[in-house]
Amino acid sequence: xxxxxxxxxxxxxxxxxVLSLHVALSAPAYRERLGRRLADLxxxxxxxxxxxxxxxxxAGRAPAADGxxxxxxxxxxxxxxxxxxxxxxxxxxxxxxxxxxxLRTANVRxxxxxxxxxxxxxxxxxxATPAWHLRSASFEPSAEAGxxxxxxxxxxx
Amino acid sequence: xxxxxxxxxVPIAVAYGLDRTASRLVLARxxxxxxxxxxxxxxxxxxxxxxxxxAARADVLAGKAALAIAAPPAATFIRELKxxxxxxxKAARIWASLLDLELPFPVEQAAVFAAPPxxxxxxxxxxxxxxxxxxxxxxxxxxxxxxxxxATHVDALAPALYNALSRTTPPARADAERAVVWIDDxxxxxxxxxxxxxxxxxxxxxxxxxxxxPAAFLPxxxxxxxxYLERPVGDAPLDVYFAGPGAADTALVAQLTAAxxxxxxxxxxxxxxxxxxxxxxxxxxxxxxxxxxxAPVAPHPAWAARLxxxxxxxxxxxxLLAALVLLLDAFVLAxxxxxxxxxxxxxxxxxxxxxxxxxxxxxxxxxLRREVDASKDAFADIERLTAPDAARARLRDLLDxxxxxxxRIRSLATDANGSFLLEGAxxxxxxxxxxxxxxxxxxxxxxxxxxxxxxAASSATHPHNFTLKGTPAP
Numbered sequence: 071x072x073x074x075x076x077x078x079x080x081x082x083x084x085x086x087x088v089l090s091l092h093v094a095l096s097a098p099a100y101r102e103r104l105g106r107r108l109a110d111l112x113x114x115x116x117x118x119x120x121x122x123x124x125x126x127x128x129a130g131r132a133p134a135a136d137g138x139x140x141x142x143x144x145x146x147x148x149x150x151x152x153x154x155x156x157x158x159x160x161x162x163x164x165x166x167x168x169x170x171x172x173l174r175t176a177n178v179r180x181x182x183x184x185x186x187x188x189x190x191x192x193x194x195x196x197x198a199t200p201a202w203h204l205r206s207a208s209f210e211p212s213a214e215a216g217x218x219x220x221x222x223x224x225x226x227x
Numbered sequence: 228x229x230x231x232x233x234x235x236x237v238p239i240a241v242a243y244g245l246d247r248t249a250s251r252l253v254l255a256r257x258x259x260x261x262x263x264x265x266x267x268x269x270x271x272x273x274x275x276x277x278x279x280x281x282a283a284r285a286d287v288l289a290g291k292a293a294l295a296i297a298a299p300p301a302a303t304f305i306r307e308l309k310x311x312x313x314x315x316x317k318a319a320r321i322w323a324s325l326l327d328l329e330l331p332f333p334v335e336q337a338a339v340f341a342a343p344p345x346x347x348x349x350x351x352x353x354x355x356x357x358x359x360x361x362x363x364x365x366x367x368x369x370x371x372x373x374x375x376x377x378a379t380h381v382d383a384l385a386p387a388l389y390n391a392l393s394r395t396t397p398p399a400r401a402d403a404e405r406a407v408v409w410i411d412d413x414x415x416x417x418x419x420x421x422x423x424x425x426x427x428x429x430x431x432x433x434x435x436x437x438x439x440x441p442a443a444f445l446p447x448x449x450x451x452x453x454x455y456l457e458r459p460v461g462d463a464p465l466d467v468y469f470a471g472p473g474a475a476d477t478a479l480v481a482q483l484t485a486a487x488x489x490x491x492x493x494x495x496x497x498x499x500x501x502x503x504x505x506x507x508x509x510x511x512x513x514x515x516x517x518x519x520x521x522a523p524v525a526p527h528p529a530w531a532a533r534l535x536x537x538x539x540x541x542x543x544x545x546x547l548l549a550a551l552v553l554l555l556d557a558f559v560l561a562x563x564x565x566x567x568x569x570x571x572x573x574x575x576x577x578x579x580x581x582x583x584x585x586x587x588x589x590x591x592x593x594x595l596r597r598e599v600d601a602s603k604d605a606f607a608d609i610e611r612l613t614a615p616d617a618a619r620a621r622l623r624d625l626l627d628x629x630x631x632x633x634x635r636i637r638s639l640a641t642d643a644n645g646s647f648l649l650e651g652a653x654x655x656x657x658x659x660x661x662x663x664x665x666x667x668x669x670x671x672x673x674x675x676x677x678x679x680x681x682x683a684a685s686s687a688t689h690p691h692n693f694t695l696k697g698t699p700a701p
Binding site for chain 1: 552559596605613629
């Protein structure tokens with residue numbers, strides 16, 4: 071059966087009114103959703119930028135083997151403190167996932183040395199590649215002023 | 228039934244005007260009310276007349292045009308009606324009753340048209356109404372149908388004549404008293420007015436063009452001309468315009484003019500024979516017809532077809548408009564959806580650069596934030612280990628400061644932030660506080676406290692035990 075044109079026009083008009091109302095009434099909800107999504111985008115961009123900044127600091131760093139690291143640090147200790155004054159022990163590597171880096175921790179025990187030489191040892195360790203950073207230090211002075219035993223914790227990436 | 232509605236309630240592009248008597252046929256056509264074009268002017272039985280009429284008829288029957296004729300003037304009554312009522316809608320309800328008093332037949336048996344009312348100086352409203360007995364109108368329409376004339380519009384003659392005068396020869400002043408004298412084969416009609424406003428109509432039921440000729444008509448003319456062509460008050464003359472087939476006869480017009488008493492200026496119109504047909508066409512094309520083809524007389528079937536055609540067009544237009552609105556709405560919704568999708572895509576794209584994990588779509592910000600929170604320590608370690616070693620510098624500073632004072636260290640501990648805890652013994656009682664001041668000046672917040680009494684002095688040379696706790700000043 072053929073549908074009369076006025077009926078078709080009427081149905082289309084009703085549909086147009088209903089859809090227009092829907093478009094108008096849903097506009098605030100749409101704006102809110104879009105606002106939330108743009109806020110999410112800004113947050114994600116901020117996190118990405120933060121991560122990018124960290125990654126750029128890690129650029130050019132090559133991980134070294136445990137043996138190489140310990141030997142290099144021992145050489146620095148011998149040079150600064152003398153032979154067999156310091157003993158060095160490396161902790162197991164700590165993965166900093168999801169960041170692409172491995173944290174290396176060295177425990178350095180110095181039996182007895184002048185504080186000034188211990189400071190020189192720290193300076194040389196900081197200038198080495200990779201550079202060692204002081205995590206903590208504790209000193210037990212000996213009877214002679216200006217020297218003593220030290221327990222140092224050094225870290226590098 | 229009184230009709231005050233526009234004669235053409237729906238727009239029409241083309242309208243024909245037909246002036247037909249036994250001796251002549253004039254057919255004019257107007258497009259959207261523009262000056263009408265005369266399609267035929269001649270004998271009614273000529274082949275060209277039939278062809279012109281057939282073309283017009285085809286247009287009308289197709290619903291593409293209207294065709295207007297004049298109602299028989301002898302059967303048409305035109306009256307001025309007045310009421311003190313000022314509201315047009317209320318006045319419209321009583322025009323029929325007032326007209327009923329003026330007609331020689333019941334108004335219910337007539338087709339009536341009332342012009343839009345105008346305000347009168349003394350208050351209230353006035354209008355002119357035309358009425359024709361339904362039987363007379365039907366007879367005229369039957370005659371038209373018999374001659375293959377599809378008359379969709381039936382106009383009142385006198386208003387059509389006066390309207391044509393206003394259009395073709397506009398008055399010089401708004402209060403100019405004017406009249407059109409229409410000399411037809413069987414009658415002479417007068418349409419009176421002021422400026423462009425129609426005021427009334429008069430009729431001689433004989434004509435100088437009839438069998439008796441001017442000689443028989445002139446006495447009748449002289450007898451009523453004074454009343455029908457009454458001069459206005461004051462010095463202003465009455466302007467009388469002759470039109471109709473008889474107006475071409477200058478000798479006849481001169482005779483009629485000579486018989487007019489008082490101050491009268493006479494003139495002819497540009498096209499006296501086609502004057503009426505052109506006016507009928509123009510009025511129908513712009514909805515100014517005093518439409519007398521109203522109930523109880525049925526509208527012409529062609530006009531009903533026209534209405535149906537227009538209804539279809541309006542329905543199409545409405546359907547197209549609605550479809551356009553639907554498309555527009557759909558476009559808006561699609562665009563919104565695309566905008567949200569693009570934002571989500573961009574979030575996923577940026578999130579992919581910030582992590583190696585696969586994050587479910589839509590949860591990137593939340594999961595990424597969790598990941599960042601979980602690796603906060605790793606970030607801190609990397610930041611610390613890639614920056615200059617502050618802890619080492621602090622330790623050097625601390626050792627340098629200690630070397631300047633005569634103190635013995637009992638224990639010293641530092642951490643990655645540069646904080647320290649120092650326990651020692653001093654030779655002089657003031658040395659710990661002096662050392663604390665020196666460390667403060669090097670950038671520490673230092674808290675100093677004497678060692679508890681339970682702690683024995685380390686040596687005779689350094690009897691004053693102390694504890695200093697320092698943190699880097701912010």
